[in-house]
Amino acid sequence: MFIVFEGIDASGKSTLIKALSDKLTEKSLQYIVTREPGGTPLAEEIRELLLKNGEDAPTPRCELLLYQASRAQHVEKVIEPALKKDQWVLCDRFTASSLAFQCGGRGVSEADVNMLNNYSTAGRQPDITVLLDISVDESEKRKNSRVTETGVEKDRFEIEKIEFHSNVRNHYLKQAEENPKAWLVISGEKSPKDVLDSFLEGMNL
Numbered sequence: 001m002f003i004v005f006e007g008i009d010a011s012g013k014s015t016l017i018k019a020l021s022d023k024l025t026e027k028s029l030q031y032i033v034t035r036e037p038g039g040t041p042l043a044e045e046i047r048e049l050l051l052k053n054g055e056d057a058p059t060p061r062c063e064l065l066l067y068q069a070s071r072a073q074h075v076e077k078v079i080e081p082a083l084k085k086d087q088w089v090l091c092d093r094f095t096a097s098s099l100a101f102q103c104g105g106r107g108v109s110e111a112d113v114n115m116l117n118n119y120s121t122a123g124r125q126p127d128i129t130v131l132l133d134i135s136v137d138e139s140e141k142r143k144n145s146r147v148t149e150t151g152v153e154k155d156r157f158e159i160e161k162i163e164f165h166s167n168v169r170n171h172y173l174k175q176a177e178e179n180p181k182a183w184l185v186i187s188g189e190k191s192p193k194d195v196l197d198s199f200l201e202g203m204n205l
């Protein structure tokens with residue numbers, strides 16, 4: 001089972017993934033937790049390049065290609081081997097992020113992103129993509145309190161304008177609406193317990 005978790009920043013993906021991991025452990029099911037960009041040593045290095053603030057920020061085309069390079073490595077080295085062993089793959093972001101952020105946010109064409117998503121994944125698609133939907137206002141509040149609590153500064157995407165995040169959110173909702181069988185949309189503004197319950201109900205688990 002290949003499950004992808006998506007949403008704008010601070011939508012609660014990590015909390016849900018942790019809660020689901022605990023459930024799978026309870027049931028003695030084999031699983032891995034992984035993420036994009038990242039998931040392998042090389043892909044984690046690409047992640048750093050993508051998220052750091054500073055001079056010479058990648059152009060939208062360069063940014064898209066770096067995400068896809070990270071994805072190609074991740075799919076072949078981590079996701080496919082785990083699926084082959086019948087392990088559950090819980091993946092924080094995947095191809096839908098490239099559509100939401102690079103098309104919705106940056107304005108790259110969907111045809112280009114679809115073609116590159118298909119190339120980097122060799123056609124592998126999630127069994128289900130879970131969208132944790134929160135308002136951009138709520139996301140901003142959560143990001144700000146995280147900075148206060150942890151002292152970790154916002155990354156190159158987190159500092160983008162409200163309009164960027166609003167376009168990303170709308171693109172996610174559009175993807176989910178266009179392909180309802182492959183998406184499960186849950187409000188990320190509910191309590192972590194209610195989010196987990198909605199997920200388990202939506203998945204019939």
Ligand code: TMP
Nearest residue numbers: 036037067093094097098101102157158
């Ligand atoms: P994360 O902090 O949720 O792990 O995600 C890293 C950032 O990268 C997040 O702001 C979304 C962005 N991103 C893209 O723009 N395109 C992609 O294809 C992926 C996987 C992430």
